[in-house]
Amino acid sequence: MSRIVVAGAVIDAGRLLLAQRARPEHLAGLWELPGGKVEPGETTAEALRRELDEELGVEVTVGEAIGAPVEVAAGVDLVALRAELVTGTPQPREHLAIAWVDADELAALCARGVVVPADTAWLPDLDALLRGE
Ligand code: C5P
16 A cells, blocks of 8 residues: 655745755755655545644645645655645744745746755646646
8 A cells, every 4th residue: 555645735825835854864955845644544634734733833724635646755655735824833843944935936946956856746736826826
């Protein structure tokens, strides 16, 4: 059975929340949609709510999937879900930093190669969301 990793596209006022990974070494310093592994018995939405609480100290509501799942390793699929902040201000508890980026800034980061490779697959979908299409 495949493992699922879930990532959140938290969008607020036309900006997307990115978090800068601290580990593992080959991903450290790169920006990602924050999230983590879905534990047995959890839905993807439950896992995303738990991960964003643990990692960033925020409560979110989870919406629809964005783009297509990406296989990040053999038997490990990464899915992106929309999320909206309900309470809290994101704090980087496990990341190096957080940033709120608009569509142009997101495209520039992807072009510079400083976004986690798997997440760049969602650039067209994220771009459309950020531009309000
Ligand atoms: O965050 P965590 O280390 O639990 O995620 C497991 C793996 O999923 C990462 O090592 C990375 O390969 C992948 N991942 C990703 N993009 C994300 C979140 C996780 O590629 N936004």
